[in-house]
Each structure stands twice: as C-alpha cells, then as structure tokens.
Amino acid sequence: xxxxxxxxxxxxxxxxxxxxSGTSAYDDVLEMVMARDLRFDSGQLExxxxxxxxxxxxxxxxxxxxxxxxxxxxxQRKLALLERALExxxxxxxxx
Numbered sequence: 146x147x148x149x150x151x152x153x154x155x156x157x158x159x160x161x162x163x164x165x166s167g168t169s170a171y172d173d174v175l176e177m178v179m180a181r182d183l184r185f186d187s188g189q190l191e192x193x194x195x196x197x198x199x200x201x202x203x204x205x206x207x208x209x210x211x212x213x214x215x216x217x218x219x220x221q222r223k224l225a226l227l228e229r230a231l232e233x234x235x236x237x238x239x240x241x
Contacts, residue, residue: 148183148185148190148193148234148237149183149233150230151229153226154229154230154233155178155181157223157226157230158178158193158196158230159179161196161200162174162175162196163175170188170189170192171192171196174189174192177189185237187241190234190237190238190241191238193234194231194235197227197234198231200227201224201227204220204223208220208224
C-alpha cells in the first residue's frame with residue numbers, strides 16, 4: 146500500500162522510529178521512510194499505526210501535565226501533526 150505523508154509528518158514518523166531502532170521491524174520501516182518509499186505491506190502499516198497511536202496517548206498525557214503555556218502549545222502542535230499522520234495511516238489501513 147502506498148502511503149502519502151507530508152514532509153513534517155515523515156520527519157515525525159522517522160524520529161519516532163529512530164527512538165525504537167534496534168528492532169528489525171522498526172529498522173525496516175525506518176529505512177523505507179528515510180528512502181521515502183512508503184509502500185508498506187499490511188504488517189508494516191499496522192506497526193506504523195500502532196506506533197502513532199501509542200505516541201498519541203503519550204502526548205495527550207504530556208499535554209495534560211504540562212505546566213508551562215509554551216510547552217503545552219508546542220506539545221499540542223506536535224499532537225496535531227501526529228493526529229494528521231495517524232489519520233492518513235488509518236485511511237490506508239482501511240483501503241488495504
């Protein structure tokens with residue numbers, strides 16, 4: 146399945162995958178993202194969806210705990226970006 150992500154969404158996904166590198170499944174997807182080859186199979190697409198969903202939960206918790214208005218705004222911006230990427234991935238999952 147070919148997935149289309151904007152540059153900032155790709156960067157976010159690459160950073161999340163880099164944080165989890167060392168596992169062959171994440172490393173394989175990371176290589177594809179770095180090459181901008183987003184022709185994921187169903188397993189890879191599910192891995193990306195799960196990764197983004199887990200990060201979304203974490204970011205929501207961070208936003209709730211943020212005391213600084215500036216930090217909260219930055220986290221909300223990152224959360225909005227992540228939600229856009231997750232929406233595109235979910236659409237691709239449905240089409241698969």
